[in-house]
Amino acid sequence: MAILEVRDxxxxxxxxxALKGVTLEVEEGEIVTLIGSNGxxxxxTLRSISGxxxxxxxxxxxxxxxxxxxxxxxxxRLGILQSPEGRHCFQRMxxxxxxxxxxxxxxxxxxxxxxxxxxxxxxxxxxRERQKAGTMSGGEQQMLAIGRALMGRPRLLLLDEPSMGxxxxxxxxxxxxxxxxxxxxxxxxxVEQNANYxxxxxxxxxxxxxxxxxxxxxxxxxxxxxxxxxxxLGA
Amino acid sequence: MxxxxxxxxxxxxxxxxxxxxxxxxxxxxxxxxxNLAGIANxxxxxxxxxxxxxxxAVGYTxxxxxxxxxxxxxxxxxxxxxxxxxxxWGLIGLGLGSSVIGLVLGLLLTLLVAMATCGGMNxxxxxxxxxxxxGAPKLAPLITAVGMSFILQNVGLLWLGGSPKSVDDxxxxxxxxxxxxxxxxxxxxxxxxxxxVPLVVLLTLFVTxxxxxxxMRATAQDPEAARLMGINVDTTxxxxxxxxxxxxxxxxxxxxxxxxxxxxxxxxxxxxLAFTAAVMGGIGNLRGAVLGGLIxxxxxxxxxxxxxxxWTPAIVFAYLILIMVFRPQGxxxxxxxxxx
Numbered sequence: 014m015a016i017l018e019v020r021d022x023x024x025x026x027x028x029x030x031a032l033k034g035v036t037l038e039v040e041e042g043e044i045v046t047l048i049g050s051n052g053x054x055x056x057x058t059l060r061s062i063s064g065x066x067x068x069x070x071x072x073x074x075x076x077x078x079x080x081x082x083x084x085x086x087x088x089x090r091l092g093i094l095q096s097p098e099g100r101h102c103f104q105r106m107x108x109x110x111x112x113x114x115x116x117x118x119x120x121x122x123x124x125x126x127x128x129x130x131x132x133x134x135x136x137x138x139x140x141r142e143r144q145k146a147g148t149m150s151g152g153e154q155q156m157l158a159i160g161r162a163l164m165g166r167p168r169l170l171l172l173d174e175p176s177m178g179x180x181x182x183x184x185x186x187x188x189x190x191x192x193x194x195x196x197x198x199x200x201x202x203x204v205e206q207n208a209n210y211x212x213x214x215x216x217x218x219x220x221x222x223x224x225x226x227x228x229x230x231x232x233x234x235x236x237x238x239x240x241x242x243x244x245x246l247g248a
Numbered sequence: 249m250x251x252x253x254x255x256x257x258x259x260x261x262x263x264x265x266x267x268x269x270x271x272x273x274x275x276x277x278x279x280x281x282x283n284l285a286g287i288a289n290x291x292x293x294x295x296x297x298x299x300x301x302x303x304x305a306v307g308y309t310x311x312x313x314x315x316x317x318x319x320x321x322x323x324x325x326x327x328x329x330x331x332x333x334x335x336x337w338g339l340i341g342l343g344l345g346s347s348v349i350g351l352v353l354g355l356l357l358t359l360l361v362a363m364a365t366c367g368g369m370n371x372x373x374x375x376x377x378x379x380x381x382x383g384a385p386k387l388a389p390l391i392t393a394v395g396m397s398f399i400l401q402n403v404g405l406l407w408l409g410g411s412p413k414s415v416d417d418x419x420x421x422x423x424x425x426x427x428x429x430x431x432x433x434x435x436x437x438x439x440x441x442x443x444x445v446p447l448v449v450l451l452t453l454f455v456t457x458x459x460x461x462x463x464m465r466a467t468a469q470d471p472e473a474a475r476l477m478g479i480n481v482d483t484t485x486x487x488x489x490x491x492x493x494x495x496x497x498x499x500x501x502x503x504x505x506x507x508x509x510x511x512x513x514x515x516x517x518x519x520x521l522a523f524t525a526a527v528m529g530g531i532g533n534l535r536g537a538v539l540g541g542l543i544x545x546x547x548x549x550x551x552x553x554x555x556x557x558x559w560t561p562a563i564v565f566a567y568l569i570l571i572m573v574f575r576p577q578g579x580x581x582x583x584x585x586x587x588x
Contacts, residue, residue, distance in 0.1 A: 065475060089478030101473035103466055114466050117459070118478040165478070 016041045016200055017062070017169055022071030022081070024054075024061045031057040032068065033224035039169065044191070044201045046211040046232065048245055049221035055204040056098050058221070059171045062202075063095045064088045075169070090118050092168030096158040096175065098204075104147030108138050111146050111157055115164030124164070131160040134190050152183030159187070163194065170194070172203045176210055188214050208245035212236045220245070258574050265570055266543060269550045285430035290549045296437035298545020299444035300506065303499035304522035305529070305537035306451065307370070307492030313468040313532035314488045316386070320393040321373055323519015324400035325366050325493055329500020330510045331407055333362040334415050344416055351418060355501070359443070362497035370493025371486050379482070397516075404512030412511040419505050436506045443502045447495060448538055454491075455534060464488055468532070521548070524568050530581020539579060543567075 017039040024032040032054045039045045047055045060066040062073055064085040073081040080088050094115070103111050112131060116124045132139035135156040141149060146157055155175055162170055172191065176184040188210050195201050195214075205211035212218055212232045220228035220241060228241070235241050270287055277286040304326050311319045342354045377392040421436035455461040466474040467484045475481055503518070504510050525544045529536025547567055551560040571579065 063476060065472065084480070085475040086478045086480045089476065095476050097473065097476060101470050101476070103469045103473060105469055106465065110462070114462060114474075114477045114479075117463065117466075161477075 014041075015039060016076055017202070018072075018074040019058070019062065020072045020074070022058075022061055022068035022073060024057050024066055024068045026057075026066065031066075031224055032061065034071070035221070035224070035226055037219050037226060037229070039200060039202050041200055042195075042198070043217065044195050044203060044215040046203045046205055046215040046218045047221055048205060048208040048211055048218060048235075048241075049227075050244075051206070052223075053221040054224040055206075055221055056173055057224075059095060059097075059173050059202070059204055062088075062171060063093060086118070089165060092166065093171065094162040094165040094167040094169075095171035096155075096162040096173060098173040098177065100151070100154045100158040102146035102149075102154045102157050102161070105145055107143050107145055108149075108157055109142050111161050112138075112164050115161035117165075119164075119166065127164055127166065131163055134163075134193065135160055150183075152179040152187070155179055155183075155187060156190075159190070159194075163199075167199060170199050170201045172201060172205075174204060174206060176205060176207045184210065208241070212246075262571060262574050262579070265567075265574070269547065269554075273550060273554050283430065287550075288429070288431050290553050291546050292431045292433070292437065294546030294549035295542055296440040296506075296545070297549060298525075298542035299440040300499050300502050300541075301518065301522050301525050301545055302538040302541025303444055303447065303495045303502070304518055305525040305541045306448070306495045306534060308523050308526040309529070309531055309534060309537040310464075310488050310492045312526070314464065314485055315378070315382075315389075317378060317389050318393065318523065319370075319373075319378075319489075319492070320390070320519075321377075321396035321400055322370075322492065322496060323515035323517075323522065324397050324404070325370050325373070325515070326496040326500050326503070326518060326522075327404050327510075327512060327515030328369060328400060329362045329366040329497040330504045330514065331404060331500075332365045332497070333358050333501035333504050334510060336361045337418070342416075342418060344418070346418070355418070355505075359498060359501050362501045363494040364497070366497030366500065367490040367493035370489040370496070374486060374489040379485075397519075401512055401516065404515070408510070408512065410512065412509045414509050415504055417508045421506055421508060439505055440502055443498055447498055451491065451495070452534060460484070460487060521564065524564065528568055528571050528578055530578030533578070533580045536578055536580035543579075 015038040019035060019037045021034045021036050022032055023030065023034060035054065035058055047058060049055050057066060061068045064083055068081055071081065072079050075091060075093060080091065103114065112128055116127065137153055138156055138160055141153065146154060159172065159175065175187050175191065191201065192214050203211055203215060212235055215232045218230065218232045218235045219226050236246065270291060274284055274287045277284055304322065307322050308319060311317060337354060337358045340354055340357065342351060346354065373396055377396050378389045381389040381392060419435050419439060422434055424432045424434050425438060426433055455464060463474065463479045463484050464487065466477060466479060467481055471481055503514070521544055522541065525540030526537045528543065529540030544564055547564055548560055551563045555563065
């Protein structure tokens with residue numbers, strides 16, 4: 014059974030309709046990617062799932078529960094954590110404080126263990142533990158944003174554009190880590206403008222065009238699809 | 249080269265600027281009296297006076313830090329705090345004849361009541377006048393804040409009338425307790441520090457250490473990211489107004505005991521000074537607001553005693569303008585907004 018089912022959601026910013034009926038599914042243990050050009054509705058889909066911009070119509074079912082109209086903090090409590098577009102690290106807080114805030118709703122005693130796990134995944138963060146987030150490079154802040162989301166023990170991890178504005182060598186490192194996070198058992202929904210990276214790491218993909226799903230298939234088949242190659246892979 | 253000069257000017261120019269008044273009058277004291285007792289007393293009174301301003305300034309800066317709104321009604325919340333305190337201590341029968349123990353316990357209870365009243369009122373003001381306008385252009389809540397301020401001023405006017413009302417000098421505020429190196433420490437001074445110092449220390453600990461304090465800082469820095477952490481932003485904003493109001497309530501009681509006069513216009517006057525203190529210190533910055541309050545208290549005392557009370561507002565604001573020109577972000581403010 015799918016861990017997340019998004020059914021025909023319509024989302025607006027004021028009067029502007031950004032999603033015109035998006036439907037997608039994520040199975041437990043998968044990495045699913047949403048690709049598409051600027052303004053296709055990729056980030057809006059993640060914002061709808063997280064409750065930042067709730068849909069006006071449609072349903073979002075997470076582990077059997079409709080979350081479409083829940084406030085963001087309830088959605089986080091259910092285990093959906095997002096590393097947002099543009100990273101949004103708390104600039105004037107240290108790396109450690111940012112990670113602690115990722116575990117804001119947790120009451121259990123394993124927070125310290127999870128922080129060690131994040132430091133294992135991103136050794137760079139350990140080195141910068143006491144540094145203010147705002148003084149770090151874009152790539153380091155991206156690691157921090159992902160690590161911060163992991164601190165909430167996600168059942169579903171939403172990643173929005175983890176390659177944006179980052180040196181290619183760091184992007185590769187980050188994508189290796191994303192694969193590793195998934196191998197350790199976290200389900201991931203990944204939004205990415207760089208379709209090369211996204212289709213390389215994911216199991217399945219959806220192509221979004223102007224607020225609807227234009228194409229859905231296994232990632233390796235999408236990579237070979239001539240339309241996808243022409244439009245998104247620069248072939 | 250030009251940049252370094254500017255840097256030096258902004259760092260040391262400011263310190264020099266702030267030292268002008270005390271140094272000038274210190275030299276005058278040395279020449280006339282042969283010691284520095286006069287200026288030292290001015291500065292000490294300035295600090296105790298500034299402590300009350302600092303308590304109010306904290307409320308401006310916390311609210312600004314979190315929703316980028318100047319809560320113009322905040323000075324009036326402080327005024328209502330004074331009125332509530334006086335009414336409450338009358339209600340429980342505190343008077344000039346009360347015993348010391350009765351006075352201490354009674355005033356502690358009054359402090360709690362004033363803090364709770366002002367905290368609750370500030371939360372309600374946010375619900376009614378600011379929250380519905382969260383998504384509106386910035387000017388809209390600014391106007392409702394001005395409106396709230398006038399409404400509360402008129403509440404004060406109805407409550408105690410249009411002229412200053414003197415209240416029982418419960419603690420015999422101007423009596424000197426002791427003298428250290430020529431500085432006379434009055435009961436009022438001691439009261440101002442005894443209220444302000446613990447509250448500011450507690451507040452700082454809360455904001456930096458407590459879970460909810462961290463949620464406040466997170467919301468101030470990036471509300472959207474805060475939501476993604478599972479922080480309830482509405483609750484956090486209410487909490488900020490609660491704390492700001494509580495500080496104003498404490499300031500209200502302290503002011504009534506310290507000045508022994510209250511009136512409906514005190515909130516506008518003290519609020520203006522406190523807002524100036526918050527801007528001077530770097531709006532959004534807690535330590536900045538306290539520092540700004542103390543500095544303004546000192547400028548005010550020196551001007552009142554050495555120049556003329558009628559010049560005081562002009563001098564205070566001249567200082568504000570000079571500081572802003574040197575350091576637009578305020579004394580402790582960073583280039584971006586800051587909370588904590």
